[in-house]
Amino acid sequence: MKAHILGSALIAALGATALPAAEIARFKAAGPTPALILQGVLVPATAETFYLSGQLASPIDPAKPVTAASSIEDFGDTKTQTVSILTKIKDLLAAHGYAMTDVIKMTVFVAGDPKLGGKMDFAGMNEGYKQFFGTAENPNVVARSTIQVAALAAPWALVEIEVTAAKMPK
Numbered sequence: 819m820k821a822h823i824l825g826s827a828l829i830a831a832l833g834a835t836a837l838p839a840a841e842i843a844r845f846k847a848a849g850p851t852p853a854l855i856l857q858g859v860l861v862p863a864t865a866e867t868f869y870l871s872g873q874l875a876s877p878i879d880p881a882k883p884v885t886a887a888s889s890i891e892d893f894g895d896t897k898t899q900t901v902s903i904l905t906k907i908k909d910l911l912a913a914h915g916y917a918m919t920d921v922i923k924m925t926v927f928v929a930g931d932p933k934l935g936g937k938m939d940f941a942g943m944n945e946g947y948k949q950f951f952g953t954a955e956n957p958n959v960v961a962r963s964t965i966q967v968a969a970l971a972a973p974w975a976l977v978e979i980e981v982t983a984a985k986m987p988k
Contacts, residue, residue, distance in 0.1 A: 821880070824861075825903060826859060826865070840862050840864050840985055840986055841862065842860070842861050842862070842865060842922065842985070843859065843860040844859050844922070844958065844959075845857045845858045845859065845860070846956050848961075849855050852959075853959065854951070854959055854962075855959055855960060855961060855962040856960060856961045859922040859923065859984075861922065861984045862880075862986075864984060864986065864987065865880060865986055866984065866985055866986070866987055867894055867982060867983070867984045867987065868911070868914055868982070868983045868984070869918055869948045869980075869982050870907060870910060870911070870980060870983070872906055872927070872978040872979065873903050873906050873979055873980070874895065874899075874903065874911070874970070874972055874975050874977075874978055875890050875893045875899035875903050875906075875975065875976075875977065876893075876906060877893055878894050878898065878902075879892070884972075888963060888973075890931075890932070890974050893974050893976075895931065895933075895939065895976070896942035896976045896977055897937070897939070897943065897945045898942050899946075899975070899976050900926075900942070900946025900947060900977050900979070901949060903977060903978075903979045904946065904947070904949070904950045904979065907921075907979065908950070911931070911981075911983055916980055916983045916985065917954050917956075918951070920949075920983040920984060920985045921960050921963075921981045921982070921983045922961060922982055922983065922984050923960040923962070923981065923982040924960045924980070924981045924982075925962070925963050925965070925981075926943060926947075926962065926964040926977065926978075926979050927965055927967070927970060927977070927979075928940065928943055928966050928976065929968070929969055929970050929976050931967075940964065942963065942970070943977060947962075958969075959984050
């Protein structure tokens with residue numbers, strides 16, 4: 819009962835009309851231009867949901883092993899790392915029967931770039947993101963949070979991304 823009331827409240831708050839049963843509803847953010855992210859997503863209880871742990875970039879040169887001496891230069895700037903991570907996520911999702919079009923929620927952790935005086939490269943992250951979302955291949959965008967963090971687990975990491983994907987069973 820509580821879930822039904824909360825779901826109904828979310829629909830009302832986001833200005834949606836009645837939804838067809840058993841459908842994932844994506845609520846676009848308001849504004850004059852298409853937004854890069856959604857205002858929210860409503861996922862029915864019958865949906866299959868896949869939670870993917872945070873992923874880090876792969877080295878630019880896959881033949882070069884990751885070591886304690888690895889540096890940001892081995893993995894690239896924020897945009898390069900974002901593209902690397904989203905490519906990895908695309909492959910991991912596919913291995914479990916999901917696609918990038920099924921991603922509904924993304925949390926992006928961005929460390930400050932030393933070349934930018936310790937500020938995160940939000941524009942670079944968005945440039946990488948736009949290669950995978952809001953495209954002809956994948957017109958969907960996602961509910962997303964982007965957070966600057968002091969550091970990530972690997973000293974060379976500028977970006978870590980975790981996603982949640984959902985789809986209706988066939």
